[in-house]
Amino acid sequence: MMKLVLNEIKVTKGILILFTCILVLIIPISLVFSTVAFNCLQATDDIVKEETLQNELAFDISNAGSKTIAFLDTLDCESVSYTFDFKKKFDREVSCFVGDTAINDVLAIVNLNDKISKELKDERLLKGYSFFNFDNSADDYISVWINKKTSIKYGIDIADVINIKNDEKNLSLQVKGIYSDVSGIPSMFVSFDSANSIFKHFGVSIKKSVTITEKTYTDARRLSSELKKQGINYSSTVFEMVDDYFQYYYMFFSVLLTLSFMIMSISLIMFFTYSRLIQFKRKYYINMLLVLGMSRIRIAVIYFIILEILIIVTSIVSTGVIGIFYGYISEMVSGIFELEIYNFSFAYETIIYTIFVMSFFVFLGILNLYIKLKKINEIETLRGN
Amino acid sequence: MIELKNICKSFDDAMVIKDLSLVIEKENFVSIVGKSGSGKTTLLNMIGTLDFPDSGIISVDNINISKFSQREIAEYRNRKIGFVFQSFFLEPSFDVFHNVAVPLYISGEKDIQKRVEEVLKLVGMNDYIKKKVSKLSGGEQQRVCIARAIVNNPEIILADEPCGNLDSTNSAIIIDLLKTLAENGKKVVLVTHDMDDARKSERIVTLGDGMIMSDELL
Known part of the structure; x- marks a missing residue:
């Protein structure tokens, strides 16, 4: 040939x-x-x-609906200094996680798709978190969840009331649940609605986001399209820029x-x-x-x-x-x-x-x-x- | 064995072969003669799968070649048949070696050089191996054609007026070559209008109006 x-x-x-x-x-x-x-x-x-390295790629979920999985980001509290007034007096900033009103719903959504769940786990967003000991009866206050570390260190238990305040205002929150995480620092978890109420009370707008670290644009895009398929809303600021x-x-x-x-x-x-x-x-x-x-x-x-x-x-x-x-x-x-x-x-x-x-x-x-x-x-x- | 059974073939409503039956079995050198338009070339083309009958069966070694697929036709033409045409059908830009080697290239043979040299020696053209075929005389070109026809060691040689363009000396050489091939066990079917050439074969089949007019053993 x-x-x-x-x-x-x-x-x-x-x-x-x-x-x-x-x-x-x-x-x-x-x-x-x-x-x-x-x-x-x-x-x-x-x-x-470059953007990923500098800022981390983030989904802004400000306009997200009730079915949102964005309970996972550390709230950016730099603009306001909050003092949490627990039983044992202390004065420090606490990492604050913001999430959906119903944690079970959130987990259910995450569990909807193993792939998403895996992606999130891979990103260490879910790893180490488990929610337990919920008390849904208390509804006189804005409710929060605190992590186990906070609970042990400061002796806070379910139904305890926490005051948070800044120079001008204060607000009482009731501990509705305790969760465990891998974090060694005190942290608390609030729902979106609660977070909105808290920050509205202090006159601050919040940035709610899921942070996906070290993701390429393509990977983030893929994940976001998976979320979309599941009917989970999100919007993106960094995406928009990119x-x-x-x-x-x-x-x-x-x-x-x-x-x-x-x-x-x-x-x-x-x-x-x-x-x-x-x-x-x-x-x-x-x-x-x-x-x-x-x-x-x-x-x-x-x-x-x-x-x-x-x-x-x-x-x-x-x-x-x-x-x-x-x-x-x-x-x-x-x-x-x-x-x-x-x-x-x-x-x-x-x-x-x-x-x-x-x-x-x-x-x-x-x-x-x-x-x-x-x-x-x-x-x-x-x-x- | 070549067997044609009740073959009919027409072109543009004109019947060229009419219910023709023929068996070539024992004789190795058979001539088909007849006037122009008698259907002899059509008959040869059908044996070579260049054309197909409208009806009837052509079988070679008891295999119906009329039903061959394209792949089988290619295989049959390459392995079983050697064609020699009046117009030599050589590639003028190739030398003698490459022209003769084409069937071997197609079949994927390995020892091409040796085989080509063998057949060129057989047809007396081994001294021209590197020569362009366009530089050869008609007789020499036809000998190259015969070498190409036999290079794959086919069982059947179909020669269609191989001496049509040659002078009497070269014609005699070609016919003698074909006769030698027949003597060496090849089945040679020669189409010719020259009775002198035909008489050198073992059997003469005369066609007329698409039918066998006579079938003579010599």
Whole structure:
């Protein structure tokens, strides 16, 4: 088979040289566009990583409905200093967890989907938390749950009343439950509604969020779509910010990739022309192969391999040429499109993308050849010869 | 054994073969003769699966070749049949070696060099192995064709007017070559309009109007 391929390359070298010249124009341009495109995609990931490292990726669930799993984040209390007035006097800030009114509901939601639960556990958001000892009878006060550590350290039990206050106001809360966690610090847990009441009382708006640490944008997106599927509402502030970057660069990624695709699609005309030329110029040879017992599919494969070799060689050579001038090209392209891409690099995906798309076009061209081969009448061709 | 049973074939409403039955079993060198349009080439093409009968059965070694799939046809043409045509059907850009080697490339044989040299020696063309076929004379080209036809060691050689484009000297060489092949156990079916060539075979089947007019053992 390879011998026939090599023979055919020798015989049709004129056509192949002509098409190589065309490909040498098409492939480098397409490579440049697709390279910048993949750099845009890379840039998005870089931005997300940066944001993740600096701020942690967070879902803001301010507008979340009752079915919300966001009981898991440390409340950002930096803006207000609260003093918790327990039985044993102390004066310190306490980590405050905010959650849904009904913990069981929350857990039920989490348990709805093992995958979500696993994701959350993997993120250490659920690990170590268990809720117990609930008392739903007390409803005269805003209720809270405290962790076991707090309960032991300060001798607080169910139905005890805790006062929290700042310089101007104070508010009484009743311990409704005690939970255990892995935290070594005193902490308390309040429902969203309670948290709203507490912070409203102190005149502060709260930020309620689920923090997902060290997540990539893609992973966070996947998790959020899982939550959505379960009917769990959320909104995202960091997402929105990242989305802006993402959309900006994704737009360029799509535009440039489309441009690259369009440039490459010129080759489709070329491959169809090649197929026609082969039918015309190699008619008797093809017929000879058919008569000598070669199947049509194998004949088509010969020409497919020839074009594949042509594409791979041209792509590799083009990549080398671009590599030499890459610095200038990348500056020029990012200048034209005003892209802020750091560490502009030649992505290996580019050449794979180019070869893949070109191979697809070759396949279409050769499919056309194969269909035409099926119409060859050996006897007619024998007579014609 | 080649067996044709009640074969009918028509082109554009004109019946070329009419209920023809023929068995080629014992004789290794059979000539099919007849006037132009008598159906001899059509008959040969049908044996070679280049064409198919409208009705009737063609079987080779008791296998009905009319029912072959595309893959079986390719296999049959490559392994079982060797074609020799009037117009040589060689690839002009290849040298003698590559032209003869094509059936071996197709079948995926390994020892191509050795086999090609063997058959070229047999047809007396081993000195031309690296020569472009376009540089060869008609007789030499036809000998290359015969070498290509036998390189895969097929059982049947179908020769359609192999001397049609050759002078008498070269014609004699080609017919002698075919005769040698027949003597070596190949079944050669020769289509010709030249009775002198036909008389060198073991049996002459004369066609006329798509029917067998005479069947003569020599």
